[in-house]
């Protein structure tokens with residue numbers, strides 16, 4: 001057993017309590033899976049049988065997106081790490097057992113380069129200083145790496161030399177972006193950004209489709225398990241070849257594009273984040289998929305408009321954020337009455353609430369409940385549920 005496995009299984013990560021990210025690391029991995037299985041069974045027991053959770057073979061270093069905050073102490077020493085849970089105090093971290101190793105190494109290297117470039121770190125109290133956060137995204141299948149430097153001010157002295165210096169150490173970095181976030185906010189990324197090197201995005205491959213990922217677009221953080229999750233979602237959709245599929249909360253279009261690849265006749269995607277929609281449109285082109293359209297907007301509003309136009313939709317695949325869906329969306333869903341609904345959820349509590357609403361107000365009944373462990377060592381649980389109309 002590797003060192004990292006021993007550490008995490010003993011719950012002995014040095015910052016276990018302070019970081020708060022891996023809430024379940026005091027349990028062995030099989031115990032974690034059992035814990036998640038029981039939780040889903042308890043929350044969804046009135047709806048049907050829960051299939052055994054699909055766990056990871058090697059549940060370490062799975063995160064393809066890593067971010068760090070920065071601070072400088074009174075002696076001028078610079079630290080990088082994560083916020084202590086519920087606070088804005090930074091817990092110093094150089095490596096983490098669930099994060100990509102290369103991403104962690106890049107963050108440490110950025111920190112070490114700062115003094116020689118006379119670059120300061122941002123102070124949230126005084127709202128002065130330069131570097132606020134570093135975000136690294138990596139395409140596991142393509143090995144492309146994006147480095148995003150989030151700065152409090154737009155002026156970046158010697159930026160070209162800084163990019164050269166970091167790329168000399170990590171030639172794997174294929175693009176560098178400066179994102180400017182001057183606001184008093186908890187959000188990591190600001191609105192403005194400029195590409196300092198490369199294309200400004202990375203690409204990755206999932207289920208045979210190639211995806212463009214921009215700094216602000218949502219992309220699943222565990223690509224190994226994402227293939228398992230999407231595989232189940234496609235299986236539950238039961239596509240025969242001519243269906244119209246609506247991919248709601250579609251992000252960069254992953255689920256819809258994979259459905260198109262698996263024979264859907266026509267796919268319509270809707271997503272709130274403009275950058276993600278632009279990625280989705282590019283992704284459809286790059287994969288030569290002509291039968292797919294993406295729209296920017298609120299999924300609930302969009303569904304209502306589609307329902308009012310009496311469009312025929314055969315399958316709705318929905319993947320809302322943790323807050324779940326809205327009654328507006330679910331009302332429109334019932335009006336559209338697709339024969340199959342595939343609900344991908346990252347929060348079983350809001351999933352249970354939404355399933356309850358559907359059961360009370362329509363003939364939709366749960367056919368399958370499949371939990372997938374997308375976030376080993378953390379308390380987060382992903383599920384995919386198949387519903388059909390009775």
Ligand code: SAH
Nearest residue numbers: 218249250251271272273298299319320321
């Ligand atoms: N299906 C995608 C993304 C899922 S994450 C994938 O698997 O990669 C949820 C997505 O919902 C995010 O991209 C977020 O920007 C989007 N979103 C959040 N609220 C929304 C709303 N009200 N309407 C449409 N999209 C929304």
